[in-house]
Amino acid sequence: xxxxxxxxxxxxxxxxxxRIAADLRDEIMSGDLPPGGxxxxxxxxxxxxxxxNATVQKALQLLKDEQLVIGRAGAAVxxxxxxxxxxxxxxxxxxxxxxxxxxxxxxxxxxxxxARITLLDVSEVRPPSDVAAALNLADGGTAQLRxxxxxxxxxPAELVMSYYPLSLARGTVLSDKxxxxxxxxxxLAELGFPxxxxxxxxxxxxxxxxxxxxxxxxxxxxxxHTLRVVYSDNELPVEVTVxxxxxxxxxxxxxxxxx
Numbered sequence: 001x002x003x004x005x006x007x008x009x010x011x012x013x014x015x016x017x018x019r020i021a022a023d024l025r026d027e028i029m030s031g032d033l034p035p036g037g038x039x040x041x042x043x044x045x046x047x048x049x050x051x052x053n054a055t056v057q058k059a060l061q062l063l064k065d066e067q068l069v070i071g072r073a074g075a076a077v078x079x080x081x082x083x084x085x086x087x088x089x090x091x092x093x094x095x096x097x098x099x100x101x102x103x104x105x106x107x108x109x110x111x112x113x114x115a116r117i118t119l120l121d122v123s124e125v126r127p128p129s130d131v132a133a134a135l136n137l138a139d140g141g142t143a144q145l146r147x148x149x150x151x152x153x154x155x156p157a158e159l160v161m162s163y164y165p166l167s168l169a170r171g172t173v174l175s176d177k178x179x180x181x182x183x184x185x186x187x188l189a190e191l192g193f194p195x196x197x198x199x200x201x202x203x204x205x206x207x208x209x210x211x212x213x214x215x216x217x218x219x220x221x222x223x224x225h226t227l228r229v230v231y232s233d234n235e236l237p238v239e240v241t242v243x244x245x246x247x248x249x250x251x252x253x254x255x256x257x258x259x
Contacts, residue, residue, distance in 0.1 A: 020049050020059035025248065028068050028079055039069060039077040065218040066248055085152065086253050087245070089200060089226070114153055121147040122177040127163045127240070134229045134240045135165055143240075144169035149214060157250065159214045162241040168193060184239060193232040195239075200254075201227045204247060211244050222247045 012019055027033045040048070045056045060077055063069045071077030125145045127135070135143055143163040150158040162184065169175050172191060180187050185195050204222040207215070211223060223244050230239040 016049070016051055017055045017058035017062065020045065020051060020056065021062040023049075024059065024063060025066070025068060028063075029248070029251075033079050035079050035081045037079050039071075039079065041076075062219065066221065067218070068248065085157070085250050087158075087250055088253050088255075089228070115157075116151050117148055117179065118151065119146070119148045119177065119179055121145065122175065124166065124175075125163075128242075130227060131163050131240045131242065134227070135163060135237050137165075142166060144174055146174065156215045157245065159211055159244045160241060161243075162239060164239055165237075168238060188230075188232070188238055193236070193238045195230045196233060197231045197235075199229045199231075202252060207244070215244065215246050217246055224250060224252065226252070 014022070024033065024039065033039060039045075039060070042053060042056050045051070045059075046053060049056070051059075060069065060071070063077075064071070067080060069077050069079055123145055124142050126132075126140065127137070127143045127145070131143070132141060135141075137143065144166055146162045146164075148160050148162075149156050150160060164174050168191065173180055173187065174184075188195055203225050205225045206220070207217055207223045211217075215223070217223070224247050226241075226243040226245075228239075228241045228243065229237055230241070232238045
C-alpha cells in the first residue's frame with residue numbers, strides 16, 4: 001500500500017496520528033481490515049507510517065474512541081464486529097399495515113437488533129431556510145416540528161427533525177407529543193395526503209453542537225446529513241425531514257432500476 005509522500009503531507013494539515021487513523025478507518029470501512037480481524041502490529045504501523053510508538057498509539061486510541069476497534073496496550077487490536085450499519089432510506093417511506101409498528105423498527109429487529117424511537121419535542125417553529133423553501137413557506141412562516149432520535153442497541157443511530165405545514169398538522173396527532181403508530185407515511189395517507197414521491201439530498205457535514213451531543217459522537221468526524229422532501233398528489237410538499245447520522249458508523253444504500 002502506498003504511503004503519501006512528504007509533499008502530500010505538507011498539504012494535509014492534520015497531525016500524523018489523525019492521518020494514520022484516517023487511513024486505517026478507511027480500510028476498516030471498506031472491508032480491507034475485516035470485522036474480527038487484527039490490525040497490523042504496532043511495529044508494522046510504525047514502519048508503514050514512519051511514526052513513533054506514541055503516535056501510533058494515539059491513532060489507535062482515536063479508533064477505539066470511535067468504537068471501530070477494541071484492544072488494550074500490549075495486545076492485538078481487533079476490528080469490532082458489525083460496526084457499520086447499512087441504512088436503506090426507501091424502507092422508511094413504505095406504509096405499515098394497520099396495527100403494525102413503524103417499518104423502520106421492524107426492519108431493525110429483523111437484523112437481530114433492538115431498536116426504539118424516542119420523541120424529544122413537538123412544537124411550532126420557524127424552520128431552517130432550506131426546509132422553509134421546500135415547504136413553500138412564506139418569509140417568517142412556521143411549521144410543525146417533530147424531533148426524535150432513533151436508537152439501535154442502546155446507541156443513538158439518527159437524529160430526525162420532521163417538519164409539516166401547519167394547515168396539515170393542526171388538529172391531528174402530528175401536533176401531539178406522542179408516538180404515531182405505524183409512522184407518518186401511514187398517517188399521511190389516512191389524512192388524505194398519501195406520499196407519492198420523495199427526494200433526498202445527502203451531504204457530509206461537520207456536526208453542530210446539538211448533533212454532536214445527541215449522537216454521542218467521539219470527535220470531529222463528519223455526519224451524514226439528509227434533507228428529504230416528501231410530495232403528495234399534485235406535487236404538494238407534505239413533509240420535510242432532516243436526518244443526521246454518524247458518518248463513520250452508517251452508510252446509505254439506494255437501489256435504482258434503469259428505465
